Amino acid sequence: MTRILAIESSCDETAVAITEDGKLLANVVATQISVHEKYGGVMPEIASRLHAENITVCLTEALRQAKCKLEDIDAFAVTRGPGLIGCLHVGLQAAKTLAMLYKKPLIPVHHLAGHIYANQYVGEFKYPMLCVVVSGGNTELVIMKGELDFEIIGETLDDAVGECYDKVARVLGLPYPGGLPIDQHAKLGQPVYPIHRPKMPHDTYNFSYSGIKTQVINMVNTMKMKGEVVNIDDMACSFQRVAVGMITDRAMRAAKNYGVKQIVLAGGVSANSYLRDQMQKKVKGTSIELIIPPLWCTTDNAAMIAKVAEKLYVRKVFAPLTLGVDPNWRLDEWDKFE
Amino acid sequence: MFGLLLDSSNSALAVGISQDGKLLDEIQYSANQRQSELMVDEIAKILEKNNISKEDIGFVAVTKGPGSYTGVRIALTIAKTVVFALNVPLYLVSSLEVMKDEDRPTICISNARSKRSYVGVYQGETTIREDGIMDNPALLEYIAEHPDYVLSGDLGYLGLEGKSIDVLTNLSKANVERNLAEPLGAKPVYLKDSSGSSTMKIIVREMISADMSQVMDIEKECFPNDSYTEEQFHYELHENPFGHILVATVDSLVVGFVDFMVTFDSSTINQIAVKESFRKKGVGTRLMGKLVEFLKSQPDEVSFLTLEVRKSNTNAQRFYKKHAFETIQEKKAYYNDGEDAIYLVRSIVND
Structure with a gap:
């Protein structure tokens, strides 16, 4: 014992x-x-x-x-x-x-x-495995070929995704930490605002979040100056689609290229309901198993x-x-x- | 029963063992911010050397500050963990009081940086002056007024010689009722910054044309190689719709300024400067405070404050870190002379 x-x-x-x-x-x-x-x-x-x-x-x-x-x-x-x-x-x-x-x-x-490893409280690991580590301080894609065998294949070049959520939340007048309030407002909105993904090489596993943050800030300010009303729900939804879309796309591409059996989510942003839903949809119909950590572990x-x-x-x-x-x-x- | 004695509130690492109020063995050396790595290991060594098992430890006595924030936390966290594990009493003593002479009145001093000192005055069990922060000139005056008092501490930074007193000898007698602490909630004494209470009255206001010559003097003093011209200041002051300049004055003399831009949700500091003879007196802090206040009062919310600083200017970087700035990136060869810049950002919380 x-x-x-x-x-x-x-x-x-x-x-x-x-x-x-x-x-x-x-x-x-x-x-x-x-x-x-x-x-x-x-x-x-x-x-x-x-x-x-x-x-x-x-x-x-x-x-x-x-x-x-x-x-x-x-x-x-x-x-x-x-x-x-x-x-x-x-x-x-x-x-x-x-x-x-x-x-x-x-x-x-x-x-x-x-x-x-928090995920081992809910499931067994099957290698090779892709870890999607997303939090306030980190945004990394990690391939594990065995126990404690970590290979970082992609990481953020600037802001971490959670940090980006906090800053966008502040611009939209939502409380800190920004993850949950944006997630909640996004559910009520439509992706009507044109937020674009940063231009990056098509085969990269790296991330960049500072550009997305700047787009939201500029768009909100321009609208305010014109006296237009910013629809918080729609803006949260438009932002979240892009922010999370970047993660799910890279994760699925990495999962296929590395032939992984399993994907695990980890870190504070893995509590995000849209990320969880999207990952579930993407692995559906594939042979890849998805482990989502219990909320207390995020x-x-x-x-x-x-x-x-x-x-x-x-x-x-x-x-x-x-x-x-x-x-x-x-x-x-x-x-x-x- | 033995006492375990710990102090890491300044640059030293001190671990001692006492028995019946007497110091039995000690390990003491200058650890230069490596106490976090070394202290527990030194405790293990001294216990082993004296063949003392954990059951033989009857109490722990530790310094609680004032001193280096991290340093004080290290010894205190170790002490709290030991008394939690062994269920023995915890005695907390002022980091200054442990520097007192055996029976003569002692001015106990340690360097609080920024031309200030932590000071406490003790004689035996009597506190003559409570622990506090003093500006160094005021401290020197106090010392001059009390020629009969012993000076204790590492006082090279004041140009004085202090009596070197063994902290551990004092700690070995610390297990008395008045030092007894409630172990779970025990926390360090940090002596919050009291620079705001200094007698110098600093007024920060928006710059006017009449300030120009004084501002230019400071500009040339602070940025001799790449100073702005008077025309550039004129533009910032009267023409640039995004430009603003605040000046700090003492007795209507301009002693510092901050030149910044506000562009929608973000603001950038172009220059912040304080006259050499008025540095480390809270002028920069007042300028920064007023700047943040100004940004919060803008009709359109300002969320970020950014700036670039020379990589070699570590003093300035410390100042900005203190004011909640965080390093975002390094900009290579940002300055004309090829030096890199550090790009710093802080958020403005609009409540």
Whole structure:
């Protein structure tokens, strides 16, 4: 029997999870969204302060939920990156301290590997597999040919898709984070506004979102100057068609070219209902299986970190107590941390 | 029973073990922002060396600030995790108080940057002056007024020599009632920026023609190689429909300005400059504050504020980061002399 305690503090959620042979015993998330809402984004110093305040409260609650003691834990896992540096430091100190006191392995986990492996809470992986990693900080297409074997085949050249949603939401006067409100308004609208995809090579797997954002901003401003009323529902719908269309098209092209058996969605934007619907429609009638993460796994949490840590525990991927954080850690370098 | 003593509130990394109020062993060195990597490992080493198991730890004493924000959080997070795991008491002590002399009144000082210092004055168990932030000139005056007080701290930045006092020796006596903390909610003392309360009265207003010669003086002082001409300023001030200039004044003397454009939903800072002798006194912050206020009051919502800064100008970049700017991209060979620019953006939240 293996029990793992995992800590995640890379952005604006302080999270602790405990698993026992893959079964989730505790999953605690202290979110800071209400604090960062008023700034329209995450303020790194404030986020770091809140992590330092919340960390032992989350640990206490996780042990209570799991009905176990620290002595029962076999390894301590922590998100080492990517993320906000000051935030990562807090989770790292807690995990290292526990590993040191209980003389148990310390497991460094890549945050995006966590988002991908969150899907194992709902399905088995079949390789080769395509991971569509879409969030506020990342937009990546990743091919996996086996366990923990990541090849990044496409990424954003400028803004991440989630970031683009937040900015468009702000222009349309919708709240932060922008994903859900745009999704909701888009359902009520029609794609009547001419938003165009950026011109990129037809065979690329890379993304670009800054141009789409600028088009929306310019269009909204021009209309305002002319005294025209912007239909929020229609604008949200027009924007979302293009923003999500770019993801689904590239994903399906990659899926065919790499002959994948499975596609998994990962990251905060995978909560988007239009993306989920479109992906389901696209794989229908093909032999490709689609795994969609449960909604609780689309936001940051430590259960997903524990899921990756289980694999690393078996492989004995352990770090020394001198482990540091890496805010820019690349997914394909998940086993390099010294 | 042993005490585990931790301090990483400044550049040092200090780990100690105490027994009956006496320092038994210590590891102390300058870690230069590597405390995050090294501190837990040093704790492991000192425990092992002294053959102390976790069950032998009776309390943890840690410094709570003021000091480096990240540094303070590192030792405190470790301390909180240890007391959570072992269920032992947590004692929090001011990072300044641990620098006090044994019995003489001590001015405990650490560098708060921007020509300011964290200062606390202690004698034994008595607090003579609560921890706070002081402008360095005011601190030097205070020191001169109290020649009988001991100075403690790494004071090279003030041109003074401070008595070097062993932080860990003081921490080893910290397990007393008044330092006892509620461990779950324990948090650092950051001493929020108090520059707004300085005595210098800064007024920010829109530039008028009469300010031109003073603005040109600052322009030449700040941008000697690529300064705008008076004609260019004249254009910005009177003709460019998108151009605006705000000036900061102290006693009706112009000490800084910001020249910017507003184009629909976004605004761009062309130049922001503060007279050398008035730097690090909050003038830039006031200009930035007024600029943001100005942008929020526009009839058409302004959502973004952008600017380019020379890659080599790290001071300016720190200033912008402090004001919520984020790096978006690097622009290669943006400047005439071939230097790269960093393109920074911040959002304006219109409530």
